[in-house]
Amino acid sequence: MTTIANDPAHPGTAPAGNAKALMLTLPEIQAQAIKAARGAGRSWGMAEEAGYAAVWLAASGIDGAMLLTRHLEATDGVDWAAIAPRATPEGPIRHAAGPAMCPLAAGAYLSDSAGTGAEGREIENLAFPVLILPFLGLLSGATGREQILTWAGGTVAVCAEGPVAPGAARALAAEAGPCTVRVRPGGPSPVAARRATGLAVLHADWLRFDALARRTYVPATATSRADAGAGGSDND
Amino acid sequence: MSGRASAADDPLSEFRRPPDTVMRLARMGSAHPMRLSFLRVLLRRLRAENWRFDRPVWDIDAKGVGRAVYRAIGPARTYSLVAFAHDLPDHMRSDRVIATAWDATFCLFDGTPTPADLDRLQANVPLQEAGRITQSELSLSRANRSVRLFAHVVARLAAGRQPDADEIDAVGYLMRTTAVYGSGKFGAADRGVLAARDEMRGPFQAEMLSVWLTRAFTVDLAEHLAKAEGGAGAVRMAPDLRRRLGVGNSTGLGMAPFLIRHPVLVNNWIAAREEALARVRAQPGATPETVDALAAALAAAQANHAHWRSDHPAQTARLADLGRDLGLIGTYLAAWPGTGERPWDALWRWGEDTLSLEGQEALLAMMLEPHGPLVDGLADCMDADETADFRIDGTRSLADVRSALAHHYGWAMARDYDDPAEVERFWYVSEEKLEPRLGDRFAEAGSALELPLCIGWHAAAMAGALADWTGTGRLAEFLLAHPEHRLMARRLQMAATRPYAEIRDNLIAADMLPIDLLRCKLAFFGATRFDPRSDRWVRIALFQNMPYPDELNARDAS
Numbered sequence: 001m002t003t004i005a006n007d008p009a010h011p012g013t014a015p016a017g018n019a020k021a022l023m024l025t026l027p028e029i030q031a032q033a034i035k036a037a038r039g040a041g042r043s044w045g046m047a048e049e050a051g052y053a054a055v056w057l058a059a060s061g062i063d064g065a066m067l068l069t070r071h072l073e074a075t076d077g078v079d080w081a082a083i084a085p086r087a088t089p090e091g092p093i094r095h096a097a098g099p100a101m102c103p104l105a106a107g108a109y110l111s112d113s114a115g116t117g118a119e120g121r122e123i124e125n126l127a128f129p130v131l132i133l134p135f136l137g138l139l140s141g142a143t144g145r146e147q148i149l150t151w152a153g154g155t156v157a158v159c160a161e162g163p164v165a166p167g168a169a170r171a172l173a174a175e176a177g178p179c180t181v182r183v184r185p186g187g188p189s190p191v192a193a194r195r196a197t198g199l200a201v202l203h204a205d206w207l208r209f210d211a212l213a214r215r216t217y218v219p220a221t222a223t224s225r226a227d228a229g230a231g232g233s234d235n236d
Numbered sequence: 237m238s239g240r241a242s243a244a245d246d247p248l249s250e251f252r253r254p255p256d257t258v259m260r261l262a263r264m265g266s267a268h269p270m271r272l273s274f275l276r277v278l279l280r281r282l283r284a285e286n287w288r289f290d291r292p293v294w295d296i297d298a299k300g301v302g303r304a305v306y307r308a309i310g311p312a313r314t315y316s317l318v319a320f321a322h323d324l325p326d327h328m329r330s331d332r333v334i335a336t337a338w339d340a341t342f343c344l345f346d347g348t349p350t351p352a353d354l355d356r357l358q359a360n361v362p363l364q365e366a367g368r369i370t371q372s373e374l375s376l377s378r379a380n381r382s383v384r385l386f387a388h389v390v391a392r393l394a395a396g397r398q399p400d401a402d403e404i405d406a407v408g409y410l411m412r413t414t415a416v417y418g419s420g421k422f423g424a425a426d427r428g429v430l431a432a433r434d435e436m437r438g439p440f441q442a443e444m445l446s447v448w449l450t451r452a453f454t455v456d457l458a459e460h461l462a463k464a465e466g467g468a469g470a471v472r473m474a475p476d477l478r479r480r481l482g483v484g485n486s487t488g489l490g491m492a493p494f495l496i497r498h499p500v501l502v503n504n505w506i507a508a509r510e511e512a513l514a515r516v517r518a519q520p521g522a523t524p525e526t527v528d529a530l531a532a533a534l535a536a537a538q539a540n541h542a543h544w545r546s547d548h549p550a551q552t553a554r555l556a557d558l559g560r561d562l563g564l565i566g567t568y569l570a571a572w573p574g575t576g577e578r579p580w581d582a583l584w585r586w587g588e589d590t591l592s593l594e595g596q597e598a599l600l601a602m603m604l605e606p607h608g609p610l611v612d613g614l615a616d617c618m619d620a621d622e623t624a625d626f627r628i629d630g631t632r633s634l635a636d637v638r639s640a641l642a643h644h645y646g647w648a649m650a651r652d653y654d655d656p657a658e659v660e661r662f663w664y665v666s667e668e669k670l671e672p673r674l675g676d677r678f679a680e681a682g683s684a685l686e687l688p689l690c691i692g693w694h695a696a697a698m699a700g701a702l703a704d705w706t707g708t709g710r711l712a713e714f715l716l717a718h719p720e721h722r723l724m725a726r727r728l729q730m731a732a733t734r735p736y737a738e739i740r741d742n743l744i745a746a747d748m749l750p751i752d753l754l755r756c757k758l759a760f761f762g763a764t765r766f767d768p769r770s771d772r773w774v775r776i777a778l779f780q781n782m783p784y785p786d787e788l789n790a791r792d793a794s
Binding site for chain 2: 080195219223227235236
């Protein structure tokens with residue numbers, strides 16, 4: 001393609017910031033996460049879930065963009081059937097042997113099913129378990145009750161807007177999985193936590209995030225460039 | 237209106253237009269600006285709340301290079317347009333998003349910027365997409381001169397003469413913006429920040445304020461250059477001529493996907509306008525004041541038509557229709573309101589039977605004009621919390637989903653998507669500055685990267701998969717097996733309670749005109765003089781014949 005000066009889409013560039021990190025706004029994280037998930041082969045609807053999840057985590061002070069990137073890289077090109085849950089309306093959420101279960105897929109299924117499986121569910125072989133927390137947020141919003149996730153390393157409670165105790169969520173974020181978690185409803189959902197308006201992302205992480213997103217762009221051709229404009233001069 | 241009526245005996249229901257009428261591309265592509273357009277909403281607020289305006293910084297040299305700050309001081313907060321004026325060689329002047337330099341660049345700053353803020357912004361705003369702004373900024377934009385008119389105005393004012401009115405009317409603006417970015421783009425504050433502020437909660441209010449202040453800057457810059465050139469002999473522009481100048485906007489496909497990606501928001505825009513029309517039609521009579529105001533609105537529409545020029549064949553034909561229709565409306569109004577029970581409804585029904593789409597939509601805008609107290613409050617219903625409905629309710633039975641899909645997307649099922657002409661186009665994002673573009677599926681590469689904007693096609697595909705599905709009876713399990721229909725399942729849920737959420741046409745058909753999408757959105761902004769330059773590129777004007785900041789200051793002071 002023709003290289004254009006100041007082109008934010010050009011390989012290797014990133015939103016300006018200091019050399020090591022840049023501040024992304026929540027809409028930027030959302031847009032980029034949707035593209036990255038799509039670039040890694042997720043459906044558009046699942047990509048929207050990824051965008052939602054990355055923003056929810058970022059607003060809670062957790063680098064969901066970086067964790068999402070790693071998860072998408074790990075499952076890049078893998079068949080949906082191999083990473084999707086196998087589930088029934090009430091039972092545990094199981095998974096076939098092989099690569100770990102996609103936390104976006106498991107989370108979306110959980111939030112879709114809000115109101116069923118009321119006694120809680122076990123979810124096995126879950127990759128990057130912190131990525132399921134945003135969906136417990138949706139569950140909490142739908143049911144009005146906080147949702148409590150337990151894993152071998154601890155417990156984290158979640159309300160609609162974020163984790164009730166961010167420290168517990170950060171501990172889960174350090175867990176790459178796969179692991180087995182249990183989700184059960186708790187007491188009435190507490191008042192919303194204060195939300196961050198953006199997230200500092202390391203430049204190196206941005207490049208990996210962007211590499212996935214860039215797969216959704218179509219290379220330019222002379223025809224595509226000409227067809228999108230008016231054709232005439234703008235010096236009139 | 238009172239809220240006592242239930243949906244079953246809603247007294248306005250007979251006056252409301254159904255979505256199958258309203259949400260068609262040809263009609264959306266005939267939309268006119270009206271009282272609820274976003275720039276009108278902004279100006280009403282600035283007047284009602286007695287906002288003050290000043291220009292604390294004007295640091296621009298004789299060549300027109302430098303920076304300026306325009307402040308809008310409201311009852312609760314101050315916003316500042318920070319403008320950077322550049323010396324742009326002609327060969328770099330392009331309105332396309334792929335441009336890299338402009339005649340002027342801008343941002344809307346939250347508060348009053350310090351010199352340090354201005355220095356930071358000067359290092360970033362002129363770079364536009366390649367720069368970085370912060371949570372202190374609400375929008376980022378740029379503009380190019382109308383080379384011919386700008387030069388004419390400067391030369392005349394420098395020589396102590398007024399510019400030629402015909403030259404002004406032929407273009408309508410000194411500069412045209414080529415992109416106005418808001419809501420979290422490039423580091424800016426997002427809707428989550430703005431939604432908590434009354435003055436910024438409505439759609440595009442930050443962007444409209446930025447563009448309105450930009451209009452003042454374009455005139456100040458021309459007068460400044462005339463003064464530099466003509467010295468003591470130079471004059472300022474006469475107020476009546478200055479009023480006729482708006483801010484231009486030049487835009488392409490980038491604006492189109494927005495309407496499809498924000499179904500809840502679009503529903504709220506259209507629903508507010510349709511509710512306004514229904515309220516007016518339901519009026520039991522027409523007072524002398526509203527009759528006079530309607531006549532004035534017709535006269536304004538005729539004056540606007542007289543100056544509205546386009547060389548595009550589609551728009552030329554529509555302008556001819558509009559001219560004829562305005563004449564017919566004038567004739568009809570000579571014997572109106574008459575003695576019938578609901579004169580506004582009679583007028584509307586006559587218009588639907590008699591006028592072209594262009595004329596009908598112009599009539600709608602005119603009919604709202606005399607009814608500010610009745611309809612202006614609807615502007616408060618035009619924003620949207622788009623996160624509220626994100627979660628899919630997967631516990632719904634598939635029988636229920638099938639039936640809802642057939643009910644709300646029946647318009648999409650009637651199409652034959654095996655016919656190449658129905659699926660010829662595909663929407664995509666180019667790697668060139670991420671410009672949204674439209675390709676030919678059968679002639680160009682890239683359709684595997686198609687954006688999901690062909691909602692009709694997606695609805696039909698989901699209906700097909702549901703027909704083949706033999707699994708359990710819940711949506712959640714269906715979506716687990718068919719994640720490719722997840723996007724459509726979410727839209728179906730949103731559309732079920734929002735009649736105007738979907739454009740009921742095929743957005744990938746060979747004969748689809750993207751300018752129809754652009755015109756609908758631009759009319760909601762308040763744009764006039766819609767002038768297509770191709771079937772996917774258009775120029776318009778904003779704020780023509782509206783007051784300037786100094787006029788609002790003077791009005792308030794008197």
